[in-house]
Amino acid sequence: xxxxxxxxxVTPDAVAYSADVEMVTLPGVAGQLGILPRHVPMMTQMVPxxxxxxxxxxxxxxxxxxGLVEIRGDRVEIxxxxxxxxxxxxxxxxxxxxxxxxxxxxxKLSSEEVASVNAALARSLAQLRVRRRRSK
Amino acid sequence: xxxxxxxxxRIRSISGTAQITRxxxxxxxxxxxxxxxxxxxxxxxxxxxxxxQRLATTRAGSYHxxxxxxxxxxxxxxxxxxxxxxxxxxxxxxLFRVVAQYDPxxxxxxxxGRRAAxxxxxxxxxxxxxxxxxxxxxxxxxxxxxxxxxxxFLNGEVDQVQVVATRxxxxxxxxxxxxEFLPIGEITGLPTxxxxxxxxxxxxxxxxxxxxxxxxxxxxxxxxxxxxxxxLVMLNARASEHSARMVSMKNATDNAEDxxxxxxxxxxxxxxxxxxxxxxxxxxxxxxxx
Numbered sequence: 001x002x003x004x005x006x007x008x009x010v011t012p013d014a015v016a017y018s019a020d021v022e023m024v025t026l027p028g029v030a031g032q033l034g035i036l037p038r039h040v041p042m043m044t045q046m047v048p049x050x051x052x053x054x055x056x057x058x059x060x061x062x063x064x065x066x067g068l069v070e071i072r073g074d075r076v077e078i079x080x081x082x083x084x085x086x087x088x089x090x091x092x093x094x095x096x097x098x099x100x101x102x103x104x105x106x107x108k109l110s111s112e113e114v115a116s117v118n119a120a121l122a123r124s125l126a127q128l129r130v131r132r133r134r135s136k
Numbered sequence: 137x138x139x140x141x142x143x144x145x146r147i148r149s150i151s152g153t154a155q156i157t158r159x160x161x162x163x164x165x166x167x168x169x170x171x172x173x174x175x176x177x178x179x180x181x182x183x184x185x186x187x188x189q190r191l192a193t194t195r196a197g198s199y200h201x202x203x204x205x206x207x208x209x210x211x212x213x214x215x216x217x218x219x220x221x222x223x224x225x226x227x228x229x230x231l232f233r234v235v236a237q238y239d240p241x242x243x244x245x246x247x248x249g250r251r252a253a254x255x256x257x258x259x260x261x262x263x264x265x266x267x268x269x270x271x272x273x274x275x276x277x278x279x280x281x282x283x284x285x286x287x288x289f290l291n292g293e294v295d296q297v298q299v300v301a302t303r304x305x306x307x308x309x310x311x312x313x314x315x316e317f318l319p320i321g322e323i324t325g326l327p328t329x330x331x332x333x334x335x336x337x338x339x340x341x342x343x344x345x346x347x348x349x350x351x352x353x354x355x356x357x358x359x360x361x362x363x364x365x366x367x368l369v370m371l372n373a374r375a376s377e378h379s380a381r382m383v384s385m386k387n388a389t390d391n392a393e394d395x396x397x398x399x400x401x402x403x404x405x406x407x408x409x410x411x412x413x414x415x416x417x418x419x420x421x422x423x424x425x426x
Contacts, residue, residue, distance in 0.1 A: 012181045030348050044347035
């Protein structure tokens with residue numbers, strides 16, 4: 001058994017990330033989840049937030065949307081609707097999207113619309129968090 | 137007997153047609169590139185989603201979701217995904233040939249795309265709901281359609297839901313396929329859109345943890361699975377449509393050009409013949425007068 005994990009993050013438009021890494025920290029529904037090689041097989045739900053990848057001793061940050069995670073042997077596969085690396089996030093644009101979503105929530109919306117706006121809001125917040133952490 | 141004038145008129149009209157089909161070919165080609173890319177890039181996602189679905193549904197133990205319930209099939213619903221416009225070769229006739237295999241009495245149809253709705257209505261089949269989807273398809277459109285089908289299944293109006301759509305293989309090949317949709321289970325009949333058939337859930341792993349719990353995870357996965365499934369099928373349908381249209385318009389343009397070439401040859405022959413005849417007439421007249 002090797003000391004690395006194969007991490008794959010897949011979104012509808014692309015395989016957003018694929019590499020051998022030492023550790024993955026991801027936002028599970030029940031809280032942060034740190035995964036090291038030889039983790040027990042597991043499947044879990046992920047909420048919008050940040051994925052921290054430790055590769056060659058360095059931490060990388062990705063903003064992700066909600067999704068599913070499958071851990072099997074030395075593979076971690078993440079299925080999500082969004083995955084962005086910190087340096088690909090346009091802060092101004094995301095901030096604008098966040099404000100738009102927040103404003104929309106003040107209006108009268110159907111429950112389905114509320115859910116989709118909330119999801120958009122959570123995605124923007126996740127991106128902003130990742131982006132701001134990096135620029136600190 | 138055609139005169140040179142008639143032939144000239146025909147050439148003009150055909151080149152007009154060729155101009156139009158060439159323009160449509162260009163438009164379809166540019167849309168095709170985008171749609172194909174979207175369909176191809178969604179393949180790894182489709183792949184992983186299907187595997188997770190298989191893994192979760194086979195390992196979740198005693199928990200059963202109503203969406204997994206297999207019932208005796210008395211009535212079924214079929215989701216037909218076509219295009220809004222024609223002029224795309226045999227795409228629709230292939231699609232409707234698959235649709236025609238369902239018993240009209242016991243089958244309800246949900247359609248996406250105007251052509252599909254027209255076919256179902258005109259052939260006297262039962263149209264339960266008509267949806268539209270954009271170009272490129274958007275996720276909420278897929279969600280609405282999946283929700284419609286799920287409702288029919290959950291309140292017992294139908295015992296099975298299938299999807300009939302066109303699978304994008306490559307620019308020259310698109311397959312009309314029927315896929316299992318509900319109850320959620322193993323996709324038997326045919327490979328899912330973009331997923332190789334042999335890629336079923338690996339059976340070698342014994343235990344699997346589910347967090348927070350199997351019921352919650354499975355519920356979440358299945359509801360998303362259906363929406364994404366429809367979305368992926370729509371991406372494929374669009375890619376197929378634009379590819380088929382591009383190819384058929386290219387054929388039309390090529391045919392028009394061949395025809396023009398033939399007619400031009402005929403025209404020149406006729407014109408040359410006329411000139412020769414006139415010369416002979418003149419020569420004959422001169423011979424007589426001397």
